[in-house]
Amino acid sequence: MEFLKSVFTHPAFYGFVGGLIVGVVFYIMAQMSHFRTKKELRRFQKHYSDKLEIEGEHLAAMKKDLAKLREENENLRVKIKGGQMQDPGQNMERELELYARTEKAMVLNAPGFAQAWESAKDAAHAELLEEERGNSLPRRIFRKFFAGNGPAVEHDKMIAMKEVEESTETAETAAAAESDRP
Secondary structure: OOOHHHHHOOOOHHHHHHHHHHHHHHHHHHHHHHHHHHHHHHHHHHHHHHHHHHHHHHHHHHHHHHHHHHHHHHHHHHHHHHHHHHHHHHHHHHHHHHHHHHHHHHOOOOOHHHHHHHHHHHHHHHHHHHHHHHOOOHHHHHHHOOOOOOOOHHHHHHHHHHHHHHHHHHHHHHHHHHHEEE
């Protein structure tokens, strides 16, 4: 016992116990700091996973929008391409309407074919321009509305073709008569 008493009363023992207490205090502080760091790391991991989820959803929405925009772009490209294909047809329809009106005017004014043709063509062209500007009612529309697909339309087409042939023959005979004159 005497030995234990001398060990416990020795100044080195007090230093050892003081160091042990200081070590335990630092150990406890280190453990608390470790737990706080672990807790903060878990919180950061949770924030990071939430951020990744949000960015993933945003990226998926962007990909969906991009696919939608690509589809719209393709549809618009097809419409533009189709519109370009229809445009020559519309121009052809306009030209046919121009010639039909010119022909009708020529049937009425057949004496001098070339001069009458040009003046009738210019008049029909001016008439179409007025219709396109919106200054007069388009006759094409009314023809389409009031023309049927029945036998009466076929009959009207036949009569119009006969009138054209007759006017052409009349114009040819007039031109031949003028060329025979000295």
